[in-house]
Amino acid sequence: MASTALAGMISKVDLRGLEPGGPGWAEARAAVTASMEAHGAVLVAHDALGAELRRRLFERAAPELFAIPAEVKRSLVSGLIHGYIGPRPEAPAYESARVWEAAVDGTVVRDVAGVVWPHGNPAFSDTIGEFAQNMLDLQKTVEAMILEGLGVGREHIDSHLRSLNYSVRLSHYGSLAEMGNEMFMQAHKDCTVLSLLSQHDVDGLELQLNDGSWLSVPAEPGTFTVVAGDLLTVVTNGRVPANVHRVRTPSDRERFSVQFESRPRYGWTVRPAEELVDEEHPRQYSPCNFDEYVDFRFVGDGRKSSDPLKSFCGVVKDEE
């Protein structure tokens, strides 16, 4: 197992060819868990997005999706393709679409393109389906590694994995001239459990480390950035912080990225794993209903809070 520390702080761990419990697994698990506990992020090397699939995803599927007429994109608010975010005054050339969702039972929906293209688009559906299937395996591996590394038992890891939904999110940013400002996306935490992110060609992703400094992640094929979202903080009883990250690039070229995200299933209530609550680690979060939290954070009073997760379900709320 190869594990190196980028900028002396965040680990990059090679997960290629590793099997649970096999050679190198324990070492990789320790490196992944330590980086997640310290920074809420780790970089992993993996072949889930090989050169040929990568080309199909970023040079065909993503440009085709963002090239559809604006009114069709705006209508993509429900169904298999949904969650479209269009240009806004603060990000005039940014678009993002969640293009697939399902797989609680590991199945992949392949007919996503029928929603957008009247006659379908088999190449698009196959590309998204293949990517999702590969990423599902990697995502489950990383998530199990983190929980196992923290001491959560197999039974609870399995029930946690069964409680998740997964989705693919494609994002497109115009050039610096079109965006108008090199801060393409402001610093934020994701509301996911875990996001695995890959940048195409143009760098820009920056992760905040636990000393407050920013680490710029190179856009390297074969490397995924694993970022903890708010809900992993709940599951781990605060042991894994949600990573703060942003996108900043002075590039004069358009930029594409893809994220494979895990979130609790609709209506699901997430609670800290029992193994992570004891005398030394008192309970930090009350049970958190995901949908209610998302409403609170993005539409409700949580918008005014510097720590919406804590305001919503923190056991101690008075330190803000």
Ligand SMILES: O=C(O)CCC(=O)C(=O)O
């Ligand atoms: O495009 C990227 O590299 C990161 C995007 C991101 O952080 C997000 O969409 O939440």
Ligand SMILES: [Fe+2]
């Ligand atoms: Fe993000």
